[in-house]
Amino acid sequence: MSPEIPPQSTEIFRRSRINEHGHTYYAYRHWLTDEEAGREALSRSPEFRREDLEEMTVQELELVEIDIIRDFLKRPDTQEAIEQGRMTLGIIKPAVNEGVNFPKNIHSDHHSARYIVERFIEPAWIPEGILVQFAVPLSPEQAQKLYVEHQGKKFFEDLIDYISSGPVTFLLLYDESGRAVERWRHIMGATDPKQADFESIRGTHAPSLEHNLVHGSDSRESAAQEIGLFVEILEDWHDFLQSK
Numbered sequence: 001m002s003p004e005i006p007p008q009s010t011e012i013f014r015r016s017r018i019n020e021h022g023h024t025y026y027a028y029r030h031w032l033t034d035e036e037a038g039r040e041a042l043s044r045s046p047e048f049r050r051e052d053l054e055e056m057t058v059q060e061l062e063l064v065e066i067d068i069i070r071d072f073l074k075r076p077d078t079q080e081a082i083e084q085g086r087m088t089l090g091i092i093k094p095a096v097n098e099g100v101n102f103p104k105n106i107h108s109d110h111h112s113a114r115y116i117v118e119r120f121i122e123p124a125w126i127p128e129g130i131l132v133q134f135a136v137p138l139s140p141e142q143a144q145k146l147y148v149e150h151q152g153k154k155f156f157e158d159l160i161d162y163i164s165s166g167p168v169t170f171l172l173l174y175d176e177s178g179r180a181v182e183r184w185r186h187i188m189g190a191t192d193p194k195q196a197d198f199e200s201i202r203g204t205h206a207p208s209l210e211h212n213l214v215h216g217s218d219s220r221e222s223a224a225q226e227i228g229l230f231v232e233i234l235e236d237w238h239d240f241l242q243s244k
């Protein structure tokens with residue numbers, strides 16, 4: 001089953017459209033944790049018929065979810081938003097819960113990623129601006145592509161081992177004013193937590209430069225490149241799920 005995305009529109013990034021997309025997207029995520037509530041939410045979307053939803057498994061749902069995100073990322077208006085600085089890529093690295101000062105009740109990657117989103121991103125960003133939140137493991141090859149600019153540096157191997165050691169959470173963040181890259185980097189804080197703002201994610205929780213919990217594109221160009229890599233990662237994950 002492949003979903004119909006509403007017809008393209010250069011207005012897609014007006015808030016109402018983001019809401020429309022976000023509605024469908026969050027309904028999927030909801031499904032993965034609460035199947036009945038997710039089914040209910042999705043059936044309110046014009047793209048789905050209740051009867052089809054009844055028959056879908058969680059895995060089929062994840063495949064549909066990947067299709068939606070991938071199609072969305074390939075659209076010309078999405079590409080334009082990236083070029084104009086309205087969209088950036090963030091990553092919550094593995095094992096964030098090993099950071100310092102973490103609440104004691106947070107143990108898993110899943111919970112810690114949710115904590116980072118709720119504690120640092122949601123208060124600083126309108127909810128509709130958090131377009132996509134998708135957890136997937138990175139292979140060492142994918143990690144090397146992400147950090148290609150650091151290839152050959154002495155910390156490169158450790159960096160690749162760390163980022164590919166468990167699931168990461170990809171975030172796509174939208175900022176109407178065209179300052180998405182800077183805005184997310186501000187919330188992350190400086191690369192070295194010792195230099196990072198106290199209010200930032202790294203300043204609050206990162207134990208070291210090596211384990212600084214989050215990643216963010218550093219320019220519009222790298223956002224375009226890294227979002228392209230995210231599409232590849234989604235496609236690989238799609239094939240993997242389908243082969244199971």
Ligand code: ADP
Pocket residue numbers: 150155159190191209210211212214215216218
């Ligand atoms: P940022 O993640 O802030 O964009 P960089 O792109 O410079 O920072 O580096 C990528 C990642 O590599 C950093 O987040 C950090 O975890 C690691 N790193 C950077 N510089 C060093 C270093 N000198 N020693 C060890 N690890 C480093």
Ligand code: MG
Pocket residue numbers: 216217218
């Ligand atoms: Mg960087």
